[in-house]
Amino acid sequence: MNSLKPGSREHTVGWLSLRALWHEVYDPCPRVHAHLSDQADRRFEDFVETLVPLQHPMDWRLHLEFGGFCDIDLADLWDELCVAAVRRWVRTGSPDQAWIALRCAWLPGRVLVGLRAAALDQGPRIIRGRLTAPTGSSPPFMYQTGRAAFSRLAPDWTDYLPFLHGK
Amino acid sequence: MLIGMNITSAASFRKAEQYWNTGLIDFFELLIDNFLHLDPTVIVRGLGGRPVALHIMSSRFLHRSPDELAPLAERLRALIAVLRPLHVSDHLAVHEVKGQQLPGLMEVDYTDGSVLELIAQWRDMLGQELLLENFASSSAAGADQVGFFEKLQVQVGIPPLFDISNAIVSAKNGGAKAHAWLNSNLRLTTCHIGGYRPSELDPSFMIDSHDSPISTESWQLLAEVQRVKGAPATLVIERVGMPDDECWADELRYARRQSMATTTEP
Numbered sequence: 001m002n003s004l005k006p007g008s009r010e011h012t013v014g015w016l017s018l019r020a021l022w023h024e025v026y027d028p029c030p031r032v033h034a035h036l037s038d039q040a041d042r043r044f045e046d047f048v049e050t051l052v053p054l055q056h057p058m059d060w061r062l063h064l065e066f067g068g069f070c071d072i073d074l075a076d077l078w079d080e081l082c083v084a085a086v087r088r089w090v091r092t093g094s095p096d097q098a099w100i101a102l103r104c105a106w107l108p109g110r111v112l113v114g115l116r117a118a119a120l121d122q123g124p125r126i127i128r129g130r131l132t133a134p135t136g137s138s139p140p141f142m143y144q145t146g147r148a149a150f151s152r153l154a155p156d157w158t159d160y161l162p163f164l165h166g167k
Numbered sequence: 168m169l170i171g172m173n174i175t176s177a178a179s180f181r182k183a184e185q186y187w188n189t190g191l192i193d194f195f196e197l198l199i200d201n202f203l204h205l206d207p208t209v210i211v212r213g214l215g216g217r218p219v220a221l222h223i224m225s226s227r228f229l230h231r232s233p234d235e236l237a238p239l240a241e242r243l244r245a246l247i248a249v250l251r252p253l254h255v256s257d258h259l260a261v262h263e264v265k266g267q268q269l270p271g272l273m274e275v276d277y278t279d280g281s282v283l284e285l286i287a288q289w290r291d292m293l294g295q296e297l298l299l300e301n302f303a304s305s306s307a308a309g310a311d312q313v314g315f316f317e318k319l320q321v322q323v324g325i326p327p328l329f330d331i332s333n334a335i336v337s338a339k340n341g342g343a344k345a346h347a348w349l350n351s352n353l354r355l356t357t358c359h360i361g362g363y364r365p366s367e368l369d370p371s372f373m374i375d376s377h378d379s380p381i382s383t384e385s386w387q388l389l390a391e392v393q394r395v396k397g398a399p400a401t402l403v404i405e406r407v408g409m410p411d412d413e414c415w416a417d418e419l420r421y422a423r424r425q426s427m428a429t430t431t432e433p
Contacts, residue, residue: 009306009341012369019367020270058268092225092268095203096242116204120197120213121184123177147204 021048021058025066028084032077036070043070054163060089061160064104064141068162078106083126086114089145090124097145101153105140108133115150140165168393168426169193169253170419171220171403173359175201180213182412187217191419194218194253196403200225203242207249219250220401222300222328223257228289229275229282230263240292247295253401254357256298256328259286274302277315287323298328298357303375304342312337313347320353329399330359331392332385336373345388349395358392360385360422361405377407381418389425398426 004011022044026033033040047069051058056065063085067078082104089100101113113127131153142157171194172183186192195214199221202210223243228236247255259282260272275282290297299319301312316327329348338345348355362379366372381404392399402422406415 007369009372012366012372013305015368016366016372016374017270024270052267055266057263057266058270091201095200095225096238098204117177117202119177119205119209120174120180120202121177 018048024088025062028087029063029077029080031080032067032070032072035072035074035077051163056163060085060093061141061162063088064160065162065164067106068140069164073106075107078104079110079112082107082112086112086126087124090114090116094145097147099150100143100145103131103142103157105138111153113150113153118149168398168422169218169401170422170426171196171253171401172419173198173222173403173405175407179406182415186416186419191416191423194220194401196220196222198222198224199243199246203239203246207246210246211249214250218253220253220403221246221250221255222403223255225262226257226289227262228257229259229261229285233288233292236289236292240289244294247293254298254328255293255295256300256357257289258302259299260302272302274304274309274312277311282315283319283323286319286325290323290325297325299325300328300330300359301333301348302337303330303333303340303363303373304337305340305372307341309337309340309342312343313351313353316353317351326354326356328357328359329353329355329392330361330375331388332359332361332363332381332405333375335382335384335388336363336375339371339373345384346391349391355392355396356400358389358399358402359405360389360402377405380411380414386421386425389422393425393428402426 004014063081067081099115103111111129111131115125139159141160144157170192172192173196174180175198183195319325334345361377363373363375364379404418
């Protein structure tokens with residue numbers, strides 16, 4: 001953005017793109033925004049400047065990255081971030097999958113399941129469940145998706161280690 | 168001219184059913200990305216025999232290899248076979264750069280020779296006539312859009328899904344002139360129309376937001392399409408967020424009156 005001439009069309013488009021991303025991050029996470037308070041905008045800008053060069057796909061896992069980047073350590077804020085991630089997957093994830101389940105190290109024993117609509121006149125749903133926490137060390141996030149209508153979780157999970165983990 | 172409504176969610180589906188029951192619309196246009204996970208029989212049951220068109224948002228066919236696109240194409244072919252849609256359309260846009268999802272769509276480079284090949288490849292994978300929506304250009308970089316679509320129609324046999332309001336937005340943003348579409352050899356038989364609004368930062372920059380009333384200029388361009396090209400076969404009124412139900416219904420009624428006007432004029 002700094003290299004774009006203010007007032008130019010490129011600057012306007014760039015600003016609007018960043019603004020869209022800001023809303024993508026914060027609109028579903030008002031408590032996170034309130035927690036970051038007057039640092040919210042600065043943290044967002046730093047986050048984008050850090051994540052983009054790492055070639056992160058900027059997909060549904062964006063909120064998982066953001067929480068780690070901002071050193072969030074409160075369970076209710078991680079719940080908000082994880083719900084935002086699951087909702088974004090429901091909107092934009094692999095179109096042939098019907099559901100996603102997400103586990104988060106900051107929410108031990110809990111699982112979030114995002115269900116896409118089961119019919120044209122039914123909206124998506126988020127289910128909160130309980131699971132036995134994995135023993136030993138576990139990655140910050142684990143998830144799985146399914147094509148058929150959700151009935152139960154599979155034993156296998158996909159680990160997700162954030163790009164910004166430890167940075 | 169058949170009047171349709173875009174369906175992106177359960178709420179808009181329920182609204183579409185109301186409009187269908189009151190005779191305001193003749194078909195449903197599904198933003199199929201949001202329903203592709205459903206078994207085709209579920210979609211068939213939900214539609215209950217009502218006519219449907221399919222509009223694809225994020226196939227990302229410009230960014231995916233044939234192997235990556237194959238599962239999506241297979242699923243869409245299965246849906247097309249059972250739904251027999253009025254038309255199938257997709258977006259011609261850049262969704263990502265170097266694997267990174269963009270916050271919003273970007274316009275393709277119309278001078279890139281590979282674009283036509285990728286479009287033809289995707290159409291062949293679907294096994295179905297495909298329409299591509301014209302882009303709401305953000306700058307003069309979109310000035311070649313009409314010429315590109317003419318080449319696309321001639322060389323690949325793909326006509327545009329002509330988004331009337333996108334053409335107005337493009338013209339206002341320095342892209343192709345709106346009347347360039349009328350002066351072209353393009354078939355403009357399948358149309359969209361929706362609202363746009365100025366951006367916060369620069370009021371001279373228009374965004375095809377679909378959350379505002381349809382402009383007078385857009386309606387006038389539709390009238391010009393009818394006069395110059397003949398009445399479109401279909402027109403979808405696009406709305407996102409449904410901020411004002413009565414406004415949407417009024418626009419559907421207006422579109423219905425427009426369609427009656429072309430059938431009664433000598």
